[in-house]
Amino acid sequence: MKVLRFFLILILFLPLNLNAEENDKRNKITKNLRCLICQGQSVYDSDSEFANSLKIVVDKKLEEGLSEDQIYEYFKTKYGEWILYDPVLNKNTYILWLLPLLIFLVGGAIIYKSFIVKK
Amino acid sequence: MIFSLVGYYSLILGLIIGLSLFYFSYKNFNNSNILDTKILSFTFLQLLFVLISFLCLIFSFIFSDFSNETVFNNSHTTKPLFYKISGTWGNHEGSLLLWLLVLTLFIFLFLVKTKNQPIKYKILTLVFQQIIIVGFFLFLIKTSNPFNYIFPIPSEGLGLNPILQDPALAIHPPILYLGYVGSSIIFSSVLAATSLKIISTSWASHIKKWILISWIFLTIGILLGSIWAYYELGWGGFWFWDPVENVSLMPWLALTTLLHCILVLEKKSILTSWVIILSIATFTLSMCGTFLVRSGILNSVHTFANDPERGLFILVFLFILILLSILIFFFFHKDNDRKSYNFFWLSKETSILINNWFMMYFLSVVLIGTIYPIFLDVISSQKISVGPPFYHKLMIPFLIPFLFMMAIGPKLKWIKSQLEDKIYLISFLIISIILAFLVLKNFNQNILINTILISSALYLFFITMRDFFVKKYKNISQNIAHFGFSLLILSILFNNLFASEIITNLKVGETFENSKTKIVFESVDQKTEQNYNAIIANFSISNSNGEEDRFSPELRIYNQPVIATSEADIKTTLMTDKFIVINLVQNQDFFNVRYQVKPFMLWIWLSVILISFGGIVSFLKKRS
Missing domain, CATH: 1.10.8.640 (Cytochrome C biogenesis protein)
Incomplete structure (x- = not known):
């Protein structure tokens, strides 16, 4: 309610x-x-x-x-x-905008590769 | 005079005890059947000396002893007693002394409270903590002595910055420090446990309590700062992505990640390397925060006391600590859990890893957003600003899957799991989407993203709400915290979407009216207090429903130092806050009036309290 x-x-x-x-x-x-x-x-x-x-x-x-x-x-x-x-977004700020996204991708890859059992 | 003397020599004694503790630890370590009572009593003595020193500083403030430079710079005889006391930590030197007090307090409590762990581990933790403590002693005595003399003795002090003369801000630093510095004990004990190779499930459940303590205090500390910013800084926001706020958010993110990660270690004895890295990162981030704030590198509302020498000292100290932890990590730690342990896609482990993954992403956004401008300035001397739009753009899209995972993750079982109650999960999803759409249907801006965002938050809200009533669902602390988080996101979203604002210039006696709101500027009063003079403006504001409220925002002119501030007048109700603030326009006889209606403001605070309450429940829970 x-x-x-x-x-x-x-x-x-x-x-x-x-x-x-x-x-x-x-x-x-x-x-x-x-x-x-x-x-x-x-x-x-x-x-x-x-x-x-x-x-x-x-x-x-x-x-x-x-x-x-x-x-x-x-x-x-x-x-x-x-x-x-x-x-x-320009040459000064590529790292600023893209590095976090890159970290995200790498993090996902690490988790997937090292831990999860593939069927 | 006498207080400065006693305070200073207590510090020196504390430092000497710190050094002697290394020796006793070394002796005890080689012969470690029982913990040497000398160690315990010396740790207590050190705490006592720092406490004496801290009390001396407080008394110097209370009695306005202006022969003390810190007191002279930050106090004044006309200040109310409460702010004389809070002025003790409202400055660089005093707040560092508070750091030191918390450091020594935590290691003493750690030694007393830790049972069922090897003696060697306790001693080694003490050694690492003493490295930090001695570093801070040196820092304090060498660069920021709170007991410097001034001669001749000035008859009056310079006063405390008026925006710091506020009850919430008086308790904000101590609480925040308990969180910040509390992470030092996690750092020390993780290094000790790594060196002795005793990282295990029992160590995890022992350190979890300490993580929870830091986390609870850090959460509440950030909340207090946010509440203060809301009513004191006078523009009605509660989070500005200001560098110093970010600096407190980063350890919080790392600590929250650690809190989730330790659950896996507690149950399954895996992810040890990750736990070590996170523990080191949390304390390093707290230290970095101190460095960034104290060195004056950051452009921020909080920056007081900029001094390059101090910055350099912290930087070197930080470098040594990081180097030490890296060495210990690589020399002593052997990671052997990867091969022996795997789990399936749909499992609690995966969901916690996903939590860690997203949290690390959020942390990297905040970290890069905060330090990249400094970095760019140094290498190419180009100045850029990174403000709220940057953080919102990078974080909000990722918040959506994160919220869904928060709802479903805790329901999963270890290793391999199946989704139960699929009908509930799906029907709640549909209800959430429909509700979100109904709420937003008249709203024509960004309707798609807002609908998705609100439905994901609503989804978490409903799922956690239902779990309170499910008998077999045991993990009440987690559920409270997640429920609080859904409430937080919902409140922030609604607060943003449905806030309204009127900005206008008015003279006394004038009226502003639009179709919804009528603002009458009735009169102006004056008031004289001990530490300030104020102009009080009286408004009566009525809305289209005929409800009328009276407001009296103030303009204060503080006497020591002479600074004008605006005090907002806020009417808080369960559902909305009405917020009015005035400003003097230079050389004009009208006031700039800013009136805001902010729905769900109270719920933002309540939800954070709920989140930390989840932590408290978990802390008090008996180990099963």
Whole structure:
């Protein structure tokens, strides 16, 4: 019963949240930008002057009709890759993105080879 | 003055005892019918001296003895007593002294509590632990002496960073350290057991208790830090993938893996090499964490006290410990379980190995994500940031099979097994998918991945829920922890998906209104406390159902040091948190207001408590 109530309430929640969508894109972008003058905060989370001015820039760029990727590109050329929380895949970041996956594959192979009885 | 003196010489005495223990251990080791009482009493004396030293530092803080440099840098006469005390470990020197205290405490408890194990093993564990302890003594005395004098004596201290003046953060470091440093005893004993070649099922069940202790404290410590970040850092999140958070997550992942792996060793006496490697890795990761945080290499909210000399010392020390463990591993350990032991695809062993496999993957993601930017900076001086999107992209897809395995794995039997109750398993799967779809049907973003994710978490939820009512199902601690984990993932998902937020600028007397929410900024009050002055803003916020709440977030200006912070006001109910925080906008007469509705917030905390409760139940369980 308790579980059911859980989900009834949850379903009732839904309409409440749909209006937030107009800001979604801006929030998504600012969450991926580092506030350069803060300690480990995103632009979205920060209320520093730097962050606030960047939020305005993002709004402006969105109004100009730039896509998400174009906006990231704009900030990247202006401030360097340091500002992006979501590092793009290039020759600098191959190891970053692919090494964990490689470890996963190797780990699976080791388990399969050494322990499991083959029929 | 007197406290600094006593504290300092206690440290020196503790170090001397540490060195003399090597000698007694050596003597006792060659003639090891009984454990030399000198060893036990000297270990106790060492603990006592470190405790005295630690108490001296606490008293220096309580009496605001500013002739002590640590106190001068981190305290102030106007601070409330509670924060004077917690200021003791709210800084580099004091927190290291706490490390040392926990190190000595654990080895003493280990010697007292360990029964039915060879004397040689106990002595050797003590030796390895003393290597760590002596290393920390030297580190403390040489680079971070908490009892340095200042002359002339300043009349007032510099104060404690206001964001550390908080009840949750006052107990967060000690609890976390019990977990971090607790892993040192696992490290020492695994090295001892490897050297003596006594790794066996009985050793496994003996060390399992120590793994559980560290794991429980580490879990709760991380939870406290997370709760603190939620209400104190003031932007409503609870996990930021900040490097220092990652640093605490990595030993946790390794320890959780070890906890599962040791179950296999306990039953079947296999995977010994893997257990050794994991035990070494856990402590190394804790040490690396200390190194990364203390050396100031990481860009993080937690970084205090950056000093290259300290970083170098820890790095060298860490290098010695790793070298030592590698040598012991290769010289003493002979792995002979592979040929003699095999098991079938569908078995408990396989499921635990799969758990280990995925956990190691998650660990490698966190590890690489945390250190790769530093590495890249060093070799090519290019700065990149690795933030939440990276971790989410690499982890979430792998979470789905992981959750399914968590549901099914514990049901399997050793060596070879068959799935029982197939009808239940499949019908729960269908129910989960339908429910997840119903919940998300109005939601148009990423519906596919979210549905799959939620259904896998729901699946684990239902399966573990049902297992509570199955009589023959015995492993209650595991079930509680897995149930807690499903609840955690569900809460995080719903919290993310259904959170809503309003950001606006308001002056006193103004009202913000949209179709769902009305925010009235009613008035502003002022308040003066011992350690800060505050501006209190009063809001009344009503939603479309006509419910009205009153909020009073604060802007605090702490006096020592002068730092402004925002105190959020949070209304917590069973199902949602309402979170409001204000900020002053420079040179303007309005406030920046951020209001968030965050469903299931409380459940995130509760589920982590449930997970650690699973650990506690397992710890208290009598060995069958």
